[in-house]
Amino acid sequence: VAIVVTDGRPQDGVQDVSARARAAGIEIFAIGVGRVDMHTLRQIASEPLDDHVDYVESYSVIEKLTHKFQEAFCVVSDLCATGDHDCEQICISTPGAYKCACKEGFTLNNDGKTCSACSGGSGSAxxxxxxxxxxxxxxxxxxxxxxxxxxxxxxxxxxxxxxxxxxxxxxxxxxxxxxxxxxxxxxxxxxxxxxxxxxxxxxxxxxxxxxxxxxxxxxxxxxxxxxxxxxxxxxxxxxxxxxxxxxxxxxxxxx
The missing domain is CATH 3.40.50.410 (von Willebrand factor, type A domain)
Incomplete structure (x- = not known):
């Protein structure tokens, strides 16, 4: 989980690097303070945006969001247990994400989800x-x-x-x-x-x-x-x- 707090407009790009972070399984919350650029917050945050983008008028009242982020740290859904994954054989839970694996005698394909039988295994010449x-x-x-x-x-x-x-x-x-x-x-x-x-x-x-x-x-x-x-x-x-x-x-x- 990453929490980004900002109070202005960035002087460089955030969209690509934020997308890379999300693709790596990092759940991102974006908090804007004062005269912040809300479009930037939406580029940074994970989906759904309603749950991951927040705004406060000043740093003095940011503590009102404390409870929300305590929940974010303590309750991370198990995507393997809920079935919210595309793994063909084995799903391995990681914080806020998952990765796929294969049973013995199979290898993971380039798509990171499906499996193929190993060459040289039982029955293979x-x-x-x-x-x-x-x-x-x-x-x-x-x-x-x-x-x-x-x-x-x-x-x-x-x-x-x-x-x-x-x-x-x-x-x-x-x-x-x-x-x-x-x-x-x-x-x-x-x-x-x-x-x-x-x-x-x-x-x-x-x-x-x-x-x-x-x-x-x-x-x-x-x-x-x-x-x-x-x-x-x-x-x-x-x-x-x-x-x-x-x-x-x-x-x-x-x-």
Whole structure:
């Protein structure tokens, strides 16, 4: 809750910034004192304006609004409980607002309201290749964190010949395939191979690595399955030392 008290006309714009505040879930009350511009108050305040815009003749009598704002602080409606929301699956209450979430196995769509089943989950076929930056600038401790993060993603997959397959490629000044798609048939073996991956610790040839991803990692000879969705997850920490635009565009064009 925000309470704005003003006694004049602003010397800059208020409409856009007030709209951003309201969109962020902030309930705004606007109080005008004396010779105030009422149009400005209406631009600032939340809807309904009758409940959020007030006027007093002077600062000496502003205390008559105390009770109203005590109620505003103490009674915040639970929009999830009242059903006044658009969440498809899970509604999470926040002060004066709400946010949406999804059940396990689903992800929140860009609209912030609806959910879609996760690729690689139960019943989904997926060829997933991790492309890992092993350049010197990453540093050993961060390289280990990336390995842990990869294994957390692996834990969320259903790994089998008919569901998710996982491959791993590391790049630095050169590209090294750690293991191809389908080499390991279960999460345990994949995670063990990720943990054993040695840090290359040289340059950053991201463009070369992306080209390898397209031409080799997702080839049938390296375990890719025709007609199965292909996903590449690229980890990098800085500016490539080669050109990446063409390779990245080709990867996206291929789906």
């Amino acid at each position: 997926l060829d997933l290749v991790f492309l890992i930056d092993g350049s010197k600038s990453v540093r050993p401790e961060n390289f280990e964190l990336v390995k842990k993060f990869i294994n957390q993603i692996v834990d969320s997959l259903e790994v089998s010949d008919k569901q998710a397959q996982v491959g791993l490629v590391q790049y630095s000044s050169s590209v090294r395939q750690e293991f191809p798609l389908g080499q390991f048939k279960n999460k345990k073996d994949i995670k063990a191979a990720v943990k054993k991956m040695a840090y290359m610790e040289k340059g950053t040839m991201t463009g070369q690595a992306l080209k390898y991803l397209i031409d080799s990692s997702f080839s049938i000879i390296n375990g890719a399955r025709p007609g199965v969705p292909k996903v590449g997850i690229v980890f990098t920490d800085g500016r490539s030392q080669d050109y990446i635009t063409d390779a990245a565009k080709k990867a996206k064009d291929l789906g």
